[in-house]
Amino acid sequence: MPRRDLPPPPPPVDLRPWPDETAARADRARILQELGRLSLGLDRLLLLWAVAAVFALGWSFVGMALMSFESPEAFSAVFGVVFAVLGAGVLVPGGFWFARGARRDREVRRLLRAWAACDRDPAADARLRAPGLSLAWVLASFVPAAFGLYVAFAAAASARPGETTYGEVAYYMGLGMVLWITGLLGLAKAGAHYRWAVRAVRRPTGR
Numbered sequence: 001m002p003r004r005d006l007p008p009p010p011p012p013v014d015l016r017p018w019p020d021e022t023a024a025r026a027d028r029a030r031i032l033q034e035l036g037r038l039s040l041g042l043d044r045l046l047l048l049w050a051v052a053a054v055f056a057l058g059w060s061f062v063g064m065a066l067m068s069f070e071s072p073e074a075f076s077a078v079f080g081v082v083f084a085v086l087g088a089g090v091l092v093p094g095g096f097w098f099a100r101g102a103r104r105d106r107e108v109r110r111l112l113r114a115w116a117a118c119d120r121d122p123a124a125d126a127r128l129r130a131p132g133l134s135l136a137w138v139l140a141s142f143v144p145a146a147f148g149l150y151v152a153f154a155a156a157a158s159a160r161p162g163e164t165t166y167g168e169v170a171y172y173m174g175l176g177m178v179l180w181i182t183g184l185l186g187l188a189k190a191g192a193h194y195r196w197a198v199r200a201v202r203r204p205t206g207r
Contacts, residue, residue, distance in 0.1 A: 006038070006104075007031045009111060010118040028115055029124035035112045039105065040133040040193055045140055045186065047101065052144075052182035054094040056175055061087030063171025070165045105189075109196075116200045128197040137190035145183020152176030 010028075038044070061083045068080030116125065155172035158164070 006107060007034055007111060007115075009114050025119060025121045025124065028119050029121060029127075032112065032115050032124060032128060035108055035115065036128055036130055036133075036193075039108045039112065040130055040137060040190070042133075042136070045137060048182060048186060051094060051098050051101065052178055054090060054097065056178045058087050058090030058094055059174040059178060060171070061090060063167060063174060066167030066170055067165060068167075070167050112196075125197075125200055128200055129194055130197070131194070134190045134194045137186050141183045141186025141190065143183070144179040145187065148176045148179025148181075148183060150176070152180060 065080045065083035065087060068076045068083060070076075112128075116128070152173045153176075155169055155176060159169045
């Protein structure tokens, strides 16, 4: 069953409640527009960034824990344990939050495919491509992906034995990977939605 905050799936052919084809197409267009917003809306992009910020915060605690364990000071191990606990306390809920969002995105894509296949309306289907939103996702995702990749490689390349600790390298590489993966997720989502929408417009219903 779909989530309560999502539109329902299209009813079976023999149980469809619309009085005529015009009403059916109007409802289909409205629901597809809503599902498209739920998939590529700017609020979803902000949510992706929020999840990335949570993971970055959690990894910062983990990085501080690693650096504390490497420090020769007497109480550094105690601080390391505290930072490790804080990191786990942030990363574990962040992982559940990310998994919940991924399940919701899969449900939205399933509903999009189902509603797109139940009829054909070229005028409404052309709006599914949402080129403006797709471009916004691409631009907003490319920058953190490129910067994160640079940070990760620069942290490894600039490390010097005896000067840079393993904890410092792991800390910066981890932050770079968080940015890189976040950007890749955004790019993949925008590209996948646009490719699907183009196919939905070009192909006859049910093929």
